[in-house]
Amino acid sequence: MEHAMGIFRWIHFMAGVMWIGLLYYFNFVQVAALKNAAADGTAAGISKHVAPRALLFFRWAAVVTWLAGAALLGPRFVPAFTLSGGAELIGIGAWLGTIMLFNVWVLIWPNQKKILGLVPASDAEKNTARRVAFLASRTNTMLSMPMLFFMGVGAHGF
Amino acid sequence: MKNPLDSLWGTVISGLILTGVLYVFANHFLVGR
Numbered sequence: 001m002e003h004a005m006g007i008f009r010w011i012h013f014m015a016g017v018m019w020i021g022l023l024y025y026f027n028f029v030q031v032a033a034l035k036n037a038a039a040d041g042t043a044a045g046i047s048k049h050v051a052p053r054a055l056l057f058f059r060w061a062a063v064v065t066w067l068a069g070a071a072l073l074g075p076r077f078v079p080a081f082t083l084s085g086g087a088e089l090i091g092i093g094a095w096l097g098t099i100m101l102f103n104v105w106v107l108i109w110p111n112q113k114k115i116l117g118l119v120p121a122s123d124a125e126k127n128t129a130r131r132v133a134f135l136a137s138r139t140n141t142m143l144s145m146p147m148l149f150f151m152g153v154g155a156h157g158f
Numbered sequence: 159m160k161n162p163l164d165s166l167w168g169t170v171i172s173g174l175i176l177t178g179v180l181y182v183f184a185n186h187f188l189v190g191r
Contacts, residue, residue, distance in 0.1 A: 089188075141169050150180070
């Protein structure tokens with residue numbers, strides 16, 4: 001069982017690095033780069049070739065991170081999500097990660113599909129989708145900071 | 159009021175503040191109840 005936990009932790013870390021790494025790429029790099037690229041007419045390179053691929057790994061890494069995290073919690077899953085039984089700190093991290101997973105699949109990905117033209121949408125719908133996806137992505141960037149703090153102190157103490 | 163999440167620095171500062179708020183909340187209301 002110890003070995004299984006080690007493997008779940010390893011998977012949790014690798015997928016988590018990919019998820020949050022791509023989240024930071026979107027927020028710290030791509031948003032500003034797209035703005036500049038749109039100004040000189042080169043945005044299609046990013047929106048056609050980079051963004052869909054980055055979003056593919058981003059959304060599935062989020063799922064793998066959550067599942068490996070749930071497996072890693074094992075019998076502490078319920079105490080973590082009820083913020084009890086000594087699992088309070090990791091529980092806050094788990095809740096923040098869960099909210100972030102929800103944002104990825106319910107707010108970011110469906111709206112990105114409209115923005116990237118993977119599903120039909122009017123210009124007005126695309127503008128709304130752009131704003132919702134942007135704010136959900138920024139919210140996740142904000143939430144990632146306490147999430148990582150509580151994952152750390154939940155596992156290793158202060 | 160402008161949404162702090164519209165700027166990158168606003169997002170980072172909001173994340174730091176939220177971390178502090180949750181830390182105080184956890185220490186006072188959750189840990190060692």
